[in-house]
Amino acid sequence: MIDERGAVKVVIDADLCQGQGRCFSIAPSLFGFDDLGSGVVLGDGTLSAETLELARLAQANCPEHAIFIEES
Amino acid sequence: MNDKSPVVDFATDWDHTDPEWVNDPYPIWEDLRLRCPVAHTDRYGGAWFPASHAGVSMVAKDTDTFTSRSVVMGNGRPTDEDLPAPIGLAPPITSDPPFHQIARKLILPAFAPRPINALEPQIRALCAKLLDDVVGQEIVNASQSYARLIPPAVIRQMLGFPEADTEKFIEMVHVIVEAIDLPEEERIEQFVPVEEYFTRQIEDHQENPRDDLTTFLLNAEIGGEKLAVEHVFGTMVLILVAGIDTTWSAVGASLWHLAQHPDDLARLVNEPELMSVAIEEFLRYYAPVTMARLVKQDVEYLGCPMKEYDWILLGFPAANRDPVVFKDADKFIIDRAENRHVAFGLGIHRCIGSNLARLELRVAIEEFIQRYPTFELANQNDVTWSQGQIRGPRNLPLRILA
Numbered sequence: 001m002i003d004e005r006g007a008v009k010v011v012i013d014a015d016l017c018q019g020q021g022r023c024f025s026i027a028p029s030l031f032g033f034d035d036l037g038s039g040v041v042l043g044d045g046t047l048s049a050e051t052l053e054l055a056r057l058a059q060a061n062c063p064e065h066a067i068f069i070e071e072s
Numbered sequence: 073m074n075d076k077s078p079v080v081d082f083a084t085d086w087d088h089t090d091p092e093w094v095n096d097p098y099p100i101w102e103d104l105r106l107r108c109p110v111a112h113t114d115r116y117g118g119a120w121f122p123a124s125h126a127g128v129s130m131v132a133k134d135t136d137t138f139t140s141r142s143v144v145m146g147n148g149r150p151t152d153e154d155l156p157a158p159i160g161l162a163p164p165i166t167s168d169p170p171f172h173q174i175a176r177k178l179i180l181p182a183f184a185p186r187p188i189n190a191l192e193p194q195i196r197a198l199c200a201k202l203l204d205d206v207v208g209q210e211i212v213n214a215s216q217s218y219a220r221l222i223p224p225a226v227i228r229q230m231l232g233f234p235e236a237d238t239e240k241f242i243e244m245v246h247v248i249v250e251a252i253d254l255p256e257e258e259r260i261e262q263f264v265p266v267e268e269y270f271t272r273q274i275e276d277h278q279e280n281p282r283d284d285l286t287t288f289l290l291n292a293e294i295g296g297e298k299l300a301v302e303h304v305f306g307t308m309v310l311i312l313v314a315g316i317d318t319t320w321s322a323v324g325a326s327l328w329h330l331a332q333h334p335d336d337l338a339r340l341v342n343e344p345e346l347m348s349v350a351i352e353e354f355l356r357y358y359a360p361v362t363m364a365r366l367v368k369q370d371v372e373y374l375g376c377p378m379k380e381y382d383w384i385l386l387g388f389p390a391a392n393r394d395p396v397v398f399k400d401a402d403k404f405i406i407d408r409a410e411n412r413h414v415a416f417g418l419g420i421h422r423c424i425g426s427n428l429a430r431l432e433l434r435v436a437i438e439e440f441i442q443r444y445p446t447f448e449l450a451n452q453n454d455v456t457w458s459q460g461q462i463r464g465p466r467n468l469p470l471r472i473l474a
Contacts, residue, residue, distance in 0.1 A: 018422040021185065021430070025348060036177065037184035037427060060410040061352075063418060 007072050009045040010055040014038065016066035023058040023067060030055055039066070076115075086113045086121055088145070088362070088385060094459045101390040102402070110374050116145055119383035120376060125394035125414070127374050131365060131384050133419040137373060138365035138384060139168050140421060144461060145364040145383045148256060162310035163303055165421060172420060178292050178299075179307060179424060182230075182285055188427040191226065195432055198225050199439035211450045214440070215468035219323035222436055223316045226428070231308065232284025233273055244269060245316050248309070270308060274301075285311070311425075318360050319429050321464020323436045325358035328465050329404065330441070331449045336406045340437070341445045350406045351434050356413035357404045359389040362461040363417060388414045389463065446473040 010030060012023070023031040023039045030051060032042050047055050047069070059067040079090045082100050087093065093100055104111045104123035111121040122128050131138055142150045143165055150161075160166030164175035181187070202221055206212045224242045233241060244266050254262065277286045289304045330337040340350055363386040367378045378384075392413045395401040399410075416423035423429065449455065450469035458466050 018419060019180070019184075019426075020416060020422055021427055022352075024185070033185050035184055035186075036180040057409065061412055063412045063414050063416075064422075 008047045008052060009070050009072060010041055010047055010059075011045055011068050011070060012039050012041055013066045013068060016064050018064050018066075020063050022061040022063070026061055027051075027054045027058045031058065083108055083111045084113070085115070086111045086119075087115050088121075088461070089459050094457055094463075097389070097463070098393060098402070101387065101393060105390075105394065110376050112376065116147055116383055117149065117381070118379060119145060119385060120374075120378060121385045121387060121390075122374060123387065123390050123394075125391040125397040128386055128388060128391040128414070129418055130374065131386055132363075132414075132417060132421070135169055135172075135420065137368060137371055139368050140166055140172075141168070141366060142166065143363050143365070145385055149366070149381050160306070162306045162313070164307075164424075165310050165314065166306075169420070174294055175303070175307075176420070176424065178294070179289075182288060183424050183427060185427050188431055191230075191428070192431060192435060194229065195222070195226060195435045196439060198222060199436050200443075203439060203443045209472070211469050211471050212444075212447075213468060214327045214470045215320070215324040215465050218440065219320045219327065219436065219464075219468075222323065222432055223319040226432060227311060227315050230285045231273070231311070232277065232282055232286050240269075245312050248313055267305075270305060274304065314423070315425050315428070317458065317462050317464070318423075318425075319432050321360035321458065321462055322355065322358065322429065322433050324465040324468055325360065325463075326354040326433065326437055327440060327470065328449075328455065328468055329354065329358065330437075331447055331468075331470050333404070334446070334448075336404070337441065337446065339406055341441050344438070346407055347434060347438060349408060349411070351430060351437070352411045352413060353404060353406055353408045354433065354437075355415035355430075356392045356398070356408075356411055358464075359392050359413065359415035360462050360464050361415065361417070361423070362387050362389060362463070363421070364461065385461075386417075388417060444470075444472050444474070447471060448473060 017038050019037040019039065021037065024033050030042060032040050034040050055069055059069060076087060079085055079087050079092065083104060101123050109122060109124040110127055111123060113119050122131060141160055164172045167175050199222060202218050206217050212218065221242065224245045225238055228238055228241045247262050248266055273286060274290065277290055281287045289299065289307055292299050340346060365384045365386060367380055367382045367384065369380045371378050392415060393401045397412065416426040447470045450471040454467055454469050455465055456467045458464055
């Protein structure tokens with residue numbers, strides 16, 4: 001369960017991302033890409049209960065282990 | 073075929089061109105993973121093969137210990153003369169940091185999702201035309217008549233070479249691709265007409281600049297200076313060599329799989345929404361591309377005494393079958409949800425054409441199965457596989473059932 005006071009966010013570590021392109025194809029509502037093809041988080045990355053599952057799926061498909069889900 | 077001595081033990085004397093490896097490498101890799109997991113050979117002047125995902129991953133990301141100056145394993149070694157630093161023969165794949173990043177950033181925008189996705193209608197039309205060309209044939213060689221012809225037509229267009237040259241271009245590309253395994257002198261000889269053709273195209277683009285990759289490269293600058301001619305030429309060669317038989321192999325291997333697994337074929341036909349996960353499983357299970365690195369200096373690595381200029385064969389296809397990372401790694405699961413495959417490599421040299429490769433693979437499969445919802449192998453014995461670091465079927469006769 002997501003605590004009402006603490007937000008859960010998804011972030012991409014730009015140093016680890018190599019533009020494999022998995023996140024934005026699996027979860028286009030959460031991730032986009034820049035002009036070099038690197039993955040970028042759309043908006044501030046705050047996740048709801050539903051989008052948390054999607055973010056986890058993207059995370060589990062990133063070959064570079066560049067996606068992190070953080071509780072603030 | 074080759075006249076080399078047959079391999080008795082792949083753990084101590086492996087050769088990736090041995091017929092057993094060429095025909096079916098997967099049991100060899102599984103055995104090596106359990107026994108080694110880093111295999112060695114004295115062939116090619118000394119080479120190592122990490123069979124595990126962990127080993128492949130470490131080497132791919134360690135640009136301090138390993139150099140990319142040559143990524144195709146052979147008997148020779150690059151010298152300063154034939155690979156002028158820091159550009160390398162085919163930047164950025166043959167470049168190391170820090171020049172690598174500069175050369176890579178230059179061409180990344182051209183292969184980013186936005187410009188690549190815009191090519192979809194043309195690729196779809198191309199696939200449809202190739203299928204029209206074989207209409208009515210009971211047996212279609214899906215490798216020679218279909219998969220082989222898709223990538224060069226796309227690359228020719230991206231480079232902005234004349235459409236009328238498509239056939240000529242396809243022939244030339246295959247000369248380059250096949251010449252990779254030849255001895256140095258023969259390779260240089262094979263390259264002459266290609267170099268002449270490219271030089272003419274470069275001159276034409278200098279006189280008549282237009283919106284294509286060749287003009288883009290000619291106008292590109294590093295630190296306020298135009299690229300060296302060798303850089304432009306090297307990157308064009310890279311785009312050809314890396315963009316043609318790789319995707320040809322992926323399309324061919326995927327159709328080879330579907331021809332033998334009617335359940336998977338039926339699911340793809342009936343559940344088109346599966347296509348994106350299926351494509352990733354095709355890429356995992358039949359990853360076509362193996363790369364190579366050279367050891368920079370003597371080092372103890374992965375428990376092995378590696379010597380300066382030893383090769384490391386970087387088996388991304390083997391890493392993709394490692395059960396430590398993939399559940400049921402030896403099973404093709406068309407709707408595999410979690411799939412951290414490394415078909416496009418890992419780290420800073422991630423395949424720059426991955427967006428294009430995925431698009432071509434998806435569209436090629438979609439168009440083929442839409443036209444032919446059921447097909448099977450015409451004759452298993454007629455299927456042949458390529459030899460070397462790119463693996464895919466080179467003859468693939470399919471019997472069309474409907």
